[in-house]
Amino acid sequence: MSAAVSLRGLTNRPKQERYLVTPEGIEIPIMLASKGSRLGALILDFLFFFLVIYAVVYLVIFVAGGAADTFASDSIEGASGALEFLTILFILFLFFMRYGYFMAMELGPRSATWGKRIVGIRVAARDGGRLTPEAVIARNLLRDIELFMPLVFIMLAPGGEWGSYGVAGAVWFAIFMFFPFFNKDNLRAGDIIAGTWVVEAPRTKLAETMSTSGAAASSGSSTVTGAKYEFGEAELSVYGEHELQVLERLLREDKDEALGPVHETICRKIGWDPGAGDERAFLEAFYAQLRAKLEGDMRFGKRKANKHA
Structure with a gap:
């Protein structure tokens, strides 16, 4: 993606909110410390x-x-x-x-x-x-x-x-x-x-599962298309805890306009055809399976802080 995908106009934002532009070109909202x-x-x-x-x-x-x-x-x-x-x-x-x-x-x-x-x-x-x-x-x-x-x-x-x-x-x-x-x-x-x-830096514990509907709640099956999203070890290994928390925040905010660019970026990163129309189901399934992988790795003493680790 050659240009940053802007999320600034979605809603009225707090005064202390700023945006980090990731290497993939997506703007992620963050809050400045007081x-x-x-x-x-x-x-x-x-x-x-x-x-x-x-x-x-x-x-x-x-x-x-x-x-x-x-x-x-x-x-x-x-x-x-x-x-x-x-x-x-x-x-x-x-x-x-x-x-x-x-x-x-x-x-x-x-x-x-x-x-x-x-x-x-x-x-x-x-x-x-x-x-x-x-x-x-x-x-x-x-x-x-x-x-x-x-x-x-x-x-x-x-x-x-x-x-x-x-x-x-x-x-x-x-x-x-x-x-x-x-x-x-x-x-x-x-x-x-x-x-x-x-x-x-909100105190988000990895052990606290986000309550989602659709794909995450039904083990990867989309309620829109019926497709079942399953990701392999190599595909889930491209991201870590930081990216999981960013994805969780985006899913919690429930802004459909923000999900499309993230869906496209993840698909390109793992080599999938992004398609269109089923972004939330894909992201919920990816979130659930990435979380399960990271939690499983943590039981064996392995942690992946972010995609660079």
Whole structure:
């Protein structure tokens, strides 16, 4: 499909709704995360961040005390070397926590840190493609400029007084913290550089079956044509959990205008003749059988997050 299939004119859409254009050229509606949910996720992440750091600090102090007692009877050099080694490990730990936590979590299957998962949001690429390592690295490196560096300016103000040094840090901090208020997509500077945005990620459990009629309810038989749709392993393997959730959302919305382009795209992907007039029955059967396959794979410890996995 050379041009994107637009669903924008179907109904009146919420203000925060946007559209991801998939590589197949279909527009999928998504909801932008609110500023409040993004702030809540950041606070939760930093709470988790500092709790882990404090726990490690106490662990290092405990180990360091034991090392000092062990080497005290042998040599001062031995104790000093052990403490230096622990210091190096602690510095490396801080580095990986500062950068690795956010990057590793957002590069995972859910594209979200623990804070984002709790409030129900995730990171997505604005071009509709996969969230690439380059984008995740870029948006998280910008966090240094947006957050960490101005905070350091404020905390290290000479003599503990703000003066021009602290004021500069506060202004710097405020500019980036209020950045999402100056654009309609709630983007922070890191999102603009990386080509990402943060969207709502409804807590949809794979085990909760969608209630449908027609093909899904009758094991693939169409109530319109009587045809029975059955898909093989290779045909069902082209999609994963993400595509299943997108298909479920489209079926729930019950917009016939949106089903045609999706039906045509899936048929082309699996090598079927798309035909016409029986789109819902086909999609319900594909949904039911894809869901059964993914649930069966999960019982054996195999998960397919999306079509790229």
